Amino acid sequence: MSELKADHDKSADELVRLRRMFHQHPEPAFCEYWTTARICEHLDRLNCTVLYGDRLYAEYPEPGLLNNWREADYASALNRFAQDEWIGRLNGRTGAAAIIKGRTASPRIGFRFDIDALPVTESADAAHLPFRQGFRADNGFMHACGHDGHITMGLGLAEALSRHADQLNGTFYLFFQPAEETAHGGRIFSKLPLIKPLDYLICIHVGLSNSSKIVCALSFLADKRYQVVFEGRKAHAGAFPEQGQNALLAACQAVTGLYAIERHSLG
Numbered sequence: 001m002s003e004l005k006a007d008h009d010k011s012a013d014e015l016v017r018l019r020r021m022f023h024q025h026p027e028p029a030f031c032e033y034w035t036t037a038r039i040c041e042h043l044d045r046l047n048c049t050v051l052y053g054d055r056l057y058a059e060y061p062e063p064g065l066l067n068n069w070r071e072a073d074y075a076s077a078l079n080r081f082a083q084d085e086w087i088g089r090l091n092g093r094t095g096a097a098a099i100i101k102g103r104t105a106s107p108r109i110g111f112r113f114d115i116d117a118l119p120v121t122e123s124a125d126a127a128h129l130p131f132r133q134g135f136r137a138d139n140g141f142m143h144a145c146g147h148d149g150h151i152t153m154g155l156g157l158a159e160a161l162s163r164h165a166d167q168l169n170g171t172f173y174l175f176f177q178p179a180e181e182t183a184h185g186g187r188i189f190s191k192l193p194l195i196k197p198l199d200y201l202i203c204i205h206v207g208l209s210n211s212s213k214i215v216c217a218l219s220f221l222a223d224k225r226y227q228v229v230f231e232g233r234k235a236h237a238g239a240f241p242e243q244g245q246n247a248l249l250a251a252c253q254a255v256t257g258l259y260a261i262e263r264h265s266l267g
Contacts (some may be wrong), residue, residue, distance in 0.1 A: 022152065030068050036086075116147060
């Protein structure tokens with residue numbers, strides 16, 4: 001552990017540089033091509049197996065889920081970053097994984113780090129540190145949820161694990177997951193064949209509360225989404241209004257009713 005801490009202390013400046021680099025280049029869900037390219041480029045220098053593009057999704061059990069990536073977005077990325085060979089290797093899909101082998105095959109331990117940003121315009125106020133120090137994003141997106149920090153944690157962990165793999169028991173899997181903000185990326189990565197054999201899967205997220213607080217739970221802040229369809233019945237508004245069923249009115253009533261349920265930070 002002392003060696004790992006010493007490594008961290010020596011690499012602190014590099015981790016700050018990486019985090020600020022990713023902060024300055026945010027990309028939204030399923031468009032994280034530049035981000036994935038930089039992750040793969042960094043991992044490729046380490047003692048690990050790097051999976052991306054077809055290498056990551058080749059044996060995917062539910063191909064329909066892979067339709068979340070749009071060809072137009074990939075074409076745009078290829079055009080904007082024409083000299084970036086890593087983007088050309090992704091074959092239209094974002095996200096990556098790294099496998100680091102220790103002294104033994106087990107336990108199999110996975111770590112997940114999300115990589116997408118939000119459609120938020122970052123502040124240009126002089127009091128805003130990224131603006132003041134020159135790493136503010138100016139493309140209409142922002143790592144407002146801290147995923148630039150998550151990526152950096154993942155790359156820092158990959159460096160430490162690969163450097164000390166001969167001293168560690170187990171096989172380590174690092175997953176750099178796209179599209180956390182839409183919840184679709186988690187579903188897609190949960191189906192990866194690499195996930196099922198894991199003994200442990202550790203997912204993290206930075207927060208704004210007490211910096212010393214560590215939360216460990218199976219479903220803390222888990223997200224579930226539902227699609228509700230309201231179906232109406234058409235009728236002539238003047239002649240037979242009583243025969244109609246107004247789907248829009250039902251939807252409005254449902255929304256106002258849901259907001260009658262009090263929301264609270266404590267759940």
